[in-house]
Amino acid sequence: MRLFRPLCLLALASSILVFQGCGRYNPAAIGEVDSPELWQPHLKQIDSKDLSAYPRHGRAYVPVYSHIYTEGRDSVLNLAETVSVRNTDDVNPIVIDSVRYQSTTGKSIREYVSKPVLLEPMATADFVVRLDDTSGGSGASFIVEWQGTKTVNPPLIEAIMISTGSGRNLSFVCRAVEMPPAKPGAARIEDKPEIKTESKIDSKSEAESASTRASDTNP
Numbered sequence: 001m002r003l004f005r006p007l008c009l010l011a012l013a014s015s016i017l018v019f020q021g022c023g024r025y026n027p028a029a030i031g032e033v034d035s036p037e038l039w040q041p042h043l044k045q046i047d048s049k050d051l052s053a054y055p056r057h058g059r060a061y062v063p064v065y066s067h068i069y070t071e072g073r074d075s076v077l078n079l080a081e082t083v084s085v086r087n088t089d090d091v092n093p094i095v096i097d098s099v100r101y102q103s104t105t106g107k108s109i110r111e112y113v114s115k116p117v118l119l120e121p122m123a124t125a126d127f128v129v130r131l132d133d134t135s136g137g138s139g140a141s142f143i144v145e146w147q148g149t150k151t152v153n154p155p156l157i158e159a160i161m162i163s164t165g166s167g168r169n170l171s172f173v174c175r176a177v178e179m180p181p182a183k184p185g186a187a188r189i190e191d192k193p194e195i196k197t198e199s200k201i202d203s204k205s206e207a208e209s210a211s212t213r214a215s216d217t218n219p
Contacts, residue, residue: 035114036125043117043125046095054095054147060176061143064159066136079161081129083142087119089153094119098145099127104137
């Protein structure tokens, strides 16, 4: 009996540690933060000097959901997200320049493509957000930028959300919306410096106050 109690306490402590460890999301320890070609061997990085062969530029907005509301704003269901970029051209490859994950507030969370990768004709590239990664929120999104030849078919880009277990299975698909191509050299959201502006009214009031103080001290 004396031996049983310490063993129970040890088992309980181990269970608590395991539970806490599983509940914490650590992006550095999971595979989807790696470059996509590390786990999808058919994707090959392309040298920047070869990008001139792909003059057509495209950009797409992909709506995704890391959770949805089930009964009210205090009841949510987490979802795993997969963004699927499919080359619909059976002759020409395309280049995936950027796959950027953004939060509900529009803040950039992570970039999935460190260097442009080549997607061969009729091939598909996947980009995954884990079920326990809720950093995106209910209004998360992906911005996918790609390049191709002048005659290439645009890729088909979809997002698949899924949640299974606990007697509840749910899945649905969202299709990307085309955006105007980014201008060459344009800064991305995370690259733009914060710009602070002052109200013209406040500035005018401060100037008038300073003028008044100056006239009081110099009769």
